[in-house]
Amino acid sequence: MNRRMFLAAAAAGVTNLGAQRPSEIPDAIRNLRPMTAGVQPITDEERRARLDKARRLMREHKIGAIVLEPGSSMFYYTGTRWPPGGRTFALAIPASGEPAWIVPEADQQRAQQAVRMSADIRTWTESDGPYKRLVQVLKDRGAGSTIGIEERVRFAVFDGLRKESPATGFVSADPVTVGCRVIKSPAEIALMQHANDVTIACYKAVFATLREGMTNRDVSEYIDAAYRALGYQGNALVIFGKYTAFPHGSVQPQQLRQGDMVLVDDGCNVEGYQSDITRTTVFGKATPRQTEIWNLERKAQDAALAAAKPGATCESVDAAARKVITDAGFGPGYKVPGLPHRTGHGIGLDGHEWTYLVRGNKTRLEPGMCFSDEPTIAIYGEFGVRLEDCMYITENGARMFTRQSIAIDQPFG
């Protein structure tokens, strides 16, 4: 699971509260040492290889060029970051020739500094608009009649483009962007490893400070503060008690009591690469029921890990975890009490990205793919347990980035 997008959209005060009450952050968190040493950013050479692969995939799929707005795919190919949602700032990557940038005149200076991997920058003015420029680039590169649109491009940009070039067919760029991004290089896996290590360090420090009467928002503040001390930005969804049964929690206020389940989920990013880890434990002494369900959850997580071999289908990994839970009398399918969602998602520059461990996905696992392994057991009215570690596929099977939880009272391996 991943809460970041919910928090971002809500623009809630949660992440700001820490700054307002810094004195309450325990020393054990404030004194965490930065973990910023030894991080190797993606090189331009690697980005050039990504562009080459994109060109090859475009030719294979008979796509003449792909068009991107700011976001994770643009960053993937170029290293360029630009705030989304504003004036059209686009990148065209053609099947032949150099990429080109379409930037607004109003932001020209800033854009000149931001763009990378190509010096072909076309500035658009308010009188002409961006789409004439974009269509001109496509013509200059001989892109032809089929253009791929990156998945998160806004409808308005697609609409402007098709009005300017009505004879062109616009298709999903997924075969190109997903085709590249779904397989991670050793450099990418190293960055994800680092992000996972940071998140575990953060969680360990914060879990040690849990005390009766804390609110889940207090714990979120501690998480934010721990990430800051470690030198990164990150946050977490924190859920107590019966609300742990809801995969994305509840808006209801929650105070920590003896015997409550505690679920903490999410991560941080290192050079754009995401971690996403969930730990569920109990505050105080676990009941036999809590322990039994926790152990079942661990068994389900293990089953997905064991099934995630190269060549296996994505859906078979979901089925393996789900079977453990269904065999114990839960479900079936997505029915609660049981596992109400897929077993896992791809992860990389986005917390959730292609491809997914879900029924119906017959994509076969390949070395370099990365997934979360997180088969929640949700029992409405009681509690939920989710253990989430991310794994990467190797020639010899799946490997976790992190040590799995050992027991309900030992969340860190």
Next chain:
Amino acid sequence: MQQTTEVTAATYKDRIARLQAAMKEFGLQAVVLEPGQAMLYLTGVRWGRSERTFAVVLPAKGEPVWVLPGFEEARARELIHVGDDIRIWQEDESPYERIAQGLKDRGVGAGAAPARVGIDDGLRFFIFDGIRKLAPRVDYTSAAAVLKQAGVEAVQPPSRQ
């Protein structure tokens, strides 16, 4: 256009009625929205965007159709105060089928008039692409003008055009 908790379901119904009047003027049979400014103003629903499609179909005639992930239903129902036609999709199902069916059920393409549907300017391409594949005979057009007429203040547009 401030959003406060005092805004009631009746207010949202009025706003949607105003949109429906505008849709008739613009010759649109429905508008499809993702979470964002327009959804918030017209329905009061604030929802974070993710890869899991969460959308509302606002037809020129009839009740809204909500399309959302199955496991989010309980959380979503707490927030939805306008319309109770909530169509969930499970993880291995297509949200676009639910949206296309919603359009059909609200009469899009049923009459003599050409089927025209307005799309939120901020709606992401993959959702549009999913819908158009299942309902290819519909003319999809920007909903910017009709939303503006209904009182939705636009966020900064991708370009002036």
